[in-house]
Amino acid sequence: MPQPVVTPRHRVALVGFSAFEQQALESYFRLAAGQTPAFEPAASLADSDFCVVDGDRPAAVEEVRAAARMAAAVFIGQQVPDGAVMHLHRPIDARQVARALETLMLARQAVADPYAPKTAAARPARRPRAADETHFDIDVLVVDDIDIARRLLQVQLQKLGCRVTTAVSGADALERLQTSHFRIVFSDVEMKDMDGLALCQQIKQRRKGAPTVVLVSAQSTPSDRVRATIAGADGFLGKPIDAAELVTVLRTCSNRRRRAR
Numbered sequence: 001m002p003q004p005v006v007t008p009r010h011r012v013a014l015v016g017f018s019a020f021e022q023q024a025l026e027s028y029f030r031l032a033a034g035q036t037p038a039f040e041p042a043a044s045l046a047d048s049d050f051c052v053v054d055g056d057r058p059a060a061v062e063e064v065r066a067a068a069r070m071a072a073a074v075f076i077g078q079q080v081p082d083g084a085v086m087h088l089h090r091p092i093d094a095r096q097v098a099r100a101l102e103t104l105m106l107a108r109q110a111v112a113d114p115y116a117p118k119t120a121a122a123r124p125a126r127r128p129r130a131a132d133e134t135h136f137d138i139d140v141l142v143v144d145d146i147d148i149a150r151r152l153l154q155v156q157l158q159k160l161g162c163r164v165t166t167a168v169s170g171a172d173a174l175e176r177l178q179t180s181h182f183r184i185v186f187s188d189v190e191m192k193d194m195d196g197l198a199l200c201q202q203i204k205q206r207r208k209g210a211p212t213v214v215l216v217s218a219q220s221t222p223s224d225r226v227r228a229t230i231a232g233a234d235g236f237l238g239k240p241i242d243a244a245e246l247v248t249v250l251r252t253c254s255n256r257r258r259r260a261r
Contacts, residue, residue, distance in 0.1 A: 009033075009038045009039070009040050010037060010038070010039050010040070010049045010050060010101070010105060011039075011040055011041070011042035011047060011048045011049045011050075012029065012039045012040065012041060012042055012048055012049070012050050012051060012052060012101065013041075013042040013044060013045040013047070013048035013050075013051040013052070014026070014041060014051070014052050015045060015051055015052070015053045015054065015060045015063060015064060016053055016054035016057040016059065016060025016061075016063075017052075017054045021054075021092060024092065024094065025041075025052065025092070025094060025097065026041045028094035028097075028098070029041055032098065035098075037101075037102055037105060039098065039101055045063065045064070045067055045069065046067070048069075048072075049072070050072045050073070050074070050101050050104055050105070051064060051069055051072060051073045051074070052073070052074045052076065052097055052101070053073050053074070053075050053076070054075075054076060054077060055075035055076055055077030055078075055079060055080070055081055055084070055087065056077035056078055056079065057077075061075070061081045065081075065083070070083045070084060070085065071085050071104075071146075071147075071148045072104060072108075073085070073086065073104075074086045074087070074088060074097060074100040074101060074104065075087045075088070076088045076089070076090060076092055076097070077089075077090065078090070080190060080218050080219060083146070084218065085104065085107075085146055085148055085149050086100045086103065086104055086218070086239060086240060087218035087219075087239065088100060088218075089221075096240075099240055100240045103152065103240040103241070104148075106152065106155075107148045107149070107151060107152035108148070134160060134161075134247055135160065135161035136160050136161050136162050136250045136251075136254060137161055137162075137163075138161075138162055138163070138183040138184065138250075138254065139162070139163045139165070139180070139181065139182045139183055140157055140162045140163070140164055140165070140182055140183060140184045140185070140186060141164075141165050141166070141167060141173060141176060141177070141180075141182040141184070141185045141186070141211075142154050142157065142164055142165070142166045142167070142186045142187075143166075143167045143168075143169070143170065143172070143173040143185065143186065143187040143188060143191070143196070143199065144166075144168075144187070144188040144191070144216075145168055145169055145188065145191045145192060146188070147168075149188065149239075150166050150168070150188075151166075153186060153216070153241065154166055156241065156243065156246060157186075157246075160246070160247065160250060162250075165180065165182070169191060169192075169193060169194065170187075170191060170193065170194030170195070170196070170198065170199040170202075171193065171194060173185065173187065173199060174199070174202060174203075177203065177211075181209070181211075182211045183211060183212065183253075183254070184211055184212045184213075184214060184250070184253050185203060185211050185212070185213045185214070186214050186216055186237075187199050187200065187213065187214075187215055187216065188215075188216050188217065189215050189216065189217035189219070189224075189228070190217060190218065190219070196215050196216070196217070196231075197215070197227060197228065197231040198231075199213075200213045200215060200228070200231040200232050200233050201231050201232055203232075204231075204232035212234045212235070212253040213232065213233050213234055213235075214233065214234060214235035214236065214237060214249055214253065215228045215231070215233045215235070215236050215237070216236075216237045216238075216239060216241065217236070217237075217238065217239065218238070218239040220236070220237075220238030220239075224236075234253060235249045235252065235253060237249060
C-alpha cells in the first residue's frame with residue numbers, strides 16, 4: 001500500500017509585528033498548510049528555518065542581525081535594512097510573503113547544491129530544442145554583493161540555458177567586462193561602494209558594444225524604475241524575481257539585440 005506523501009513544513013518566525021499583523025500571517029500559514037512548500041509559525045527565532053521581520057522596527061532588525069539570520073529573512077517595511085536579501089513593501093500581501101519565503105528556500109538549496117558551479121564559470125548550456133522559447137543560449141553577467149541573492153539569480157538563469165558569470169561588486173563587474181563579452185548584465189541596485197545605477201551609467205558610457213543592462217532591486221516603485229531608466233537601464237526586475245518576468249526580460253532583450261544588428 002503506497003505511503004501518503006508528507007508535505008515538508010518550514011518553520012517561520014514572525015519578528016516585530018503588531019498583534020493584528022502577526023495573527024493575519026499566522027492565519028494565512030494555517031490556511032495554506034496543504035500547499036507545497038508549506039510554512040508554519042515557529043515558536044521563536046532560534047527555533048525557525050526562516051523569519052519574516054517588521055523592517056520598520058530597528059529593534060526587530062537588530063535582533064535578526066544579531067542572530068545571523070539576515071540571509072533567511074523577509075523584511076517588510078519602507079526601508080531596506082543593510083544586508084537584507086529579501087524585502088517587501090506594506091501593505092502586507094501574505095501570498096507575496098509566501099513567494100518570498102519560497103525564493104529564500106530555493107536560494108538555500110542552490111547554495112547547498114554540490115554539483116552547481118560555485119565560481120564565475122557556469123556549466124555549459126544544453127542544446128535547445130526547436131522552437132524552445134524559454135532557452136537562451138547567451139552569456140550573462142550577474143552582479144550582486146549578497147552571496148545568496150547572486151547565487152539564486154545565477155541558478156535561475158542557468159535553468160533557462162544562459163552561461164552565467166558572477167561578480168561581487170561594481171568594480172569586479174567592470175574588470176570582467178574588460179576581458180569578456182556578455183549579452184546581458186543583471187545588476188543589483190543596492191550595492192555598497194558602487195551601486196547598480198552608477199555601474200549601469202559606466203557600462204553605457206562605452207561607445208560601442210555596451211551590453212544590455214537589467215537592474216534588479218527590492219525597491220520597485222515607479223520612481224525606482226524611472227531612476228533606472230535615467231541611468232540607462234534596458235530593463236528592471238523587482239525582488240523577489242518572478243520566473244515569468246525573467247523570461248520576458250530575457251526574450252525582450254534578446255530580440256532587441258537581434259534587431260540592432
